[in-house]
Amino acid sequence: MTDKNQRHVTMGDVADRVGVSRTTVSFVLSDRPGANIPAETRRRVLEAVRELGYRPNAAAKSLASQRTHLIGLVTEIATAPFAGAIIKGAQEQAWKDGKLLLIVSAERDRQVEDAAVETMLERRVEGILYATTWHRAVTPPAGAGEVPTVLVNCFDVEGRYPSIVPDEAQGGYDATRRLIDAGHRRIAFIALDPEIPATVGRREGYERALLEAGIEPDETLVVPGYADAEGGYARAHELLALPEPPTGIFCGNDRMAMGAYDAVKERGLRIGHDVGLVGFDNQEIIAGYLRPGLTTVALPFEEMGARAVQMLTESPSASGAFAPLLTHCPLVERASA
Amino acid sequence: MTDKNQRHVTMGDVADRVGVSRTTVSFVLSDRPGANIPAETRRRVLEAVRELGYRPNAAAKSLASQRTHLIGLVTEIATAPFAGAIIKGAQEQAWKDGKLLLIVSAERDRQVEDAAVETMLERRVEGILYATTWHRAVTPPAGAGEVPTVLVNCFDVEGRYPSIVPDEAQGGYDATRRLIDAGHRRIAFIALDPEIPATVGRREGYERALLEAGIEPDETLVVPGYADAEGGYARAHELLALPEPPTGIFCGNDRMAMGAYDAVKERGLRIGHDVGLVGFDNQEIIAGYLRPGLTTVALPFEEMGARAVQMLTESPSASGAFAPLLTHCPLVERASA
């Protein structure tokens, strides 16, 4: 329809059309404070803009103003049922702030990550978000740090970068607390890999909740499992076969809980009645569709993504090292506990 | 560490350092064909670049060269277990082509979509991808079309834009075929909303497979269900209660299949033996963790994302209207059929 490959309309064209200078056009378009443009001139400029279909050129603007309003996001999208949520949160916050997100997925490939950051720096991004799919320690790509950088769902062991992560301990506490409130006293914890922050934190919360309720933690009720349905199934069966079996089970994640459901059902027990089950992650597709619905703890991906964008422009840096900012993990109550 | 807020090193700085002109620097950095730069000069330039930590300014480059190597992606990320895959496919292909993806999620909000496209055009993107979470007809945002645009997982009713969608019919055919090959003759289809392209296509494939195998389609075996686990559960129960129940069930999606599992199990039948089950979507988290594993058809999101990026630079446009490009939906065999 319209001129596709014809040269773009420039600010000068608009100025000519109205019979004013480019400065004037620039001023009305950027609503420059302290530029008293008569209403009539302003109107005519805007009109010309519309008629001519003028569209500012961001590159020219960036070059002249030295501002790009671009934020780079480096992440591992592949393995991610979750990454989408981080992107969404970050994107929406950025959009609100009038910024745009430049995204590149570097699947844990240091080469690609470095190249990605390099490219972003050439693009003069005003900040970089480095996000991971699961909570862990990382060493951010070279080049990050030349602009404000925030780590999302991960942290730098040396604390050189601000970072935002889920409050695993609080989540573990709330999950366990839920079981306690439902009347359970023997509560098991089917853990993930004992090394990772998620496990450490969740277990810490689990034990604190127990202690607070006057329940002595029982080592035999804390078992590590392979982080999927099979793992949850196997561990749950073992736990339920114990001489003094638990009546409440806190599963390291929803996938394990999914397996635990099968185990509980196979033993003829009713979930939510005979045995209470709580998961972690709130993977809608599991938690929401399991029958009965799985009570679980949600990972605040969207919120972390959004907050991270805000952090980019906040407090440039505290003096020493950065402690990860903990984000609340809300308990999502359904019917399993 | 390094100069953070100091002015950036420019090409001129590099030129001065080496004692050549900016042109020369530009030529060696862009490997300009037909610019016979002596190896020694070239080496010295590269060295100076490294020493000075020179980083080209993309905005300046874009302004001068009138190329941005930017591709815009407008999508609805929220509702998406899938969107991530499209982004990933598109991102990786773009990266390979030396392009960057500008992403904005517009949750089916026309206002936001239009604004997003507008912003992208200001950014002078060289192409726009408009992707949806589920296969459907759309009317692309205003402004798209001013640059090459490709619709992903959706299509324009009027065929004004090239688009790429899943080959639903082929998927439905393969799914049904799988059941037939497993020896089933009475095969039911629990459909999604009968209006949507997914249902229409999958059903078409289902019937074609039946016919080809000499099986007369039986209307009573085709039932619409609410597209979630509850829906699948309910419909499966009804089907299995029929005087002449099906032994094979093709479920409109994996969530429904998930519900069907429960129904089949409750009737004391064994999945994969007494009754064959096939889903659609290949949602890893369901299909892979259900026990036994669910045989299903995968939606080629990554491939569509990647192909779409390629399409952007291909055949500018055929003459008349565009027919959606069908993408193969691979059957993923597990144990349920």
Place this chain on the structure above:
DNA sequence: CTGAAAGCGCTAACAC
């Protein structure tokens, strides 16, 4: 083989 010079489209002092 390399340099001078003219833009690319816009911003922002500084004048008028």
Place this chain on the structure above:
DNA sequence: GTGTTAGCGCTTTCAG
């Protein structure tokens, strides 16, 4: 109030 002017950092013809 509005115009002049000098860049922003790079590409690219055109000379030499």
